[in-house]
Amino acid sequence: MALLEAFGRLALVALEFHGRCVALLGLTIRGLFRRPFDGRAIATQVVRVGVEGLPVVLLTAVFTGAVLALQTYTGFQRFHAEAWVGSVVSLSMLRELAPVLTGLMVAGRSGSAMAAEIGSMRVTEQIDALVALATDPVQYLFVPRILAGIIVLPMLVVLANAFGVMGGYLVAVRLLGANPVVYMENSFQFLDLNDLWSGLIKAAAFGLLITLIGCQQGFDTRGGAEGVGRSTTAAVVLGSLAILVSDFFLTKVLF
Template sequence: MNFVLEPIAAVGRATLALIRKAGAMSLFGMAALSHLVRPPFYWRVFFTSLIEIAYFSLPVVALTAIFSGGVIALQSYTGFSQYHAQSAIASIVVLAVVRELGPVLAGLMVAGRVGAAMAAEIGTMRVTDQVDALWTLSTDPMKYLVAPRLLAGTLALPFLVLIADILGVMGGFAVSTSKLGFAPDAYIINTLAAVKPMDVIVGLVKAAVFGFLIALMGCYHGYTSRGGAEGVGSATTSAVVGASILLLAFDYLLTDLFFAQ
């Protein structure tokens, strides 16, 4: 009988642990958001985080977007040429980049770079008692460490995604015109005809949500880390994995919300 009940009990424990973790992260996020509307606000920390996320993440996001746009063009040509539908490649490239690949790939790159950095920085402060030292200086760690980073992540990722959209379309244009034989003017006309303002807006909304989630996961796992250097390493890994999973899950939910018929 125990042989049957033990796996069920293990699933139940894992489910309850997941619910507790989700609840703790939700409360953590709401507490951080409440500090955004209550003074003081640490503008220096905010601008430092904004530069760290937006400016220093730009090279990896740009390279990812350019090559992704080129790959989409090549793969689309391989499939569409069988049905003599090559003229749709420009539309496919711009919609795929603007609606999905721009926000998702930029989010994953930022999660790997910035989410890990936030978790490592705050986690190191936690295990070395620097977070507790902030209380002795009459400084709320949530207000000083978390709230500015959440706002910076929410604002920085739409900027990165907008750049990624432009470069991704340019990558598809470069491959299509130089390798696949498309006329540049016809490709540009088809691209402009396919994309709508709503497509760009939805991508930027996704980016803002992704930026918030990435910053939330990095700050939460760093803030709650324990156990010295090993705990900081575990927090960093959990931040990247958790942010990536949440990003893909919310990408589906937002896509269903905006594009469901």
């Protein structure tokens, strides 16, 4: 009985979370088309999410590419397929690893920061003050952040792709003694423009999810400093889960 009750409560919480996200997304879209349009706020968020997140994202990409080359090399060596390490690295980076890992890093960096910032505004009545100053808080807070997420994530992923492939190249050529020309050729031989696109579409979707969840968690914060902590944690956990779950379905749809 208690188990059933706990399960029911969990289902309610999950339903409420999804409902809130959809409702707030609706308000955000409405806010997008209402004046004033705040270009500067969007630029500020682009800098915060993109420019300031760049080092972390690129470092992640380089080492992911590098370790991928190392692992596939040891595996492929067993059936003498070392030549195809480059293809594996570039395909998996572009299609899967760059968007997902970039998304996870941004969820940890920026989704949490958004939840903490908006959450503190909630508990110090700053969001009420926005309403009192006849400003739609969803429009003012959500629109620039979510737009920035959708714009910036694909940009980060393009760079992560390049750095990931480079990381793989460095390990294969410098460490494992692969032929640089053959490696590069094999890296790009089987790549299709669709591989790039599917990664970028995923990235844009992750950008939306991360920022929406970060903003929602902050906006619905309750209960002082402790509540802000809870929202921040939830923003990272739910953001990461959203990435991993939606990644599967997006991959299924985008082949």
